[in-house]
Amino acid sequence: AQSVTQLDSQVPVFEEAPVELRCNYSSSVSVYLFWYVQYPNQGLQLLLKYLSGSTLVKGINGFEAEFNKSQTSFHLRKPSVHISDTAEYFCAVSDRTPLVFGKGTRLSVIA
């Protein structure tokens, strides 16, 4: 069975500082990996996805993530965060089955 572990439940960071949100997954087969963002009282918005090809994936709002098969990780990064990046971030895995989500990381950007 697949599972996703988001190693940090909360990440506070100052505005314009870099941030990394960590995600590790377990799966016995090839997987597709996703990061979604959820703003307060809203649904999930797709930030980026890894399906195949280059292991460095660029998404919306300046975010990027790197797929590392040997470490079974898919960490999300942004070089300079803004106040508007404050939200809940979910990592998810799929092997052509429905998505399995982590518990989320709350990113709080401090002015």
Added chain:
Amino acid sequence: DAGVTQSPTHLIKTRGQQVTLRCSPKSGHDTVSWYQQALGQGPQFIFQYYEEEERQRGNFPDRFSGHQFPNYSSELNVNALLLGDSALYLCASSGPLGAISTDTQYFGPGTRLTVL
């Protein structure tokens, strides 16, 4: 291009009642999945519909049922509501089936269900 839409946005019910939530998929999508997101948790898969049939189901009791219509829209029904059913219910669409894009699910804004 309209994204995934859900109705209603909020709903308050009492224990034992029944509820129906609705979802219209993104244009061009033929597969609809439903997820339950409890407060402070990640979404949990309930079931997925394709060609008006339930394709896969998560670990949810039979009180949770669904339907998909010929226009690909979908309903989620929950019977005999429990306090623990209070959550944000998310609908996601994907497709067309067979394309690699099938594996990318796009979510609606959700329906917040409160059971008193």
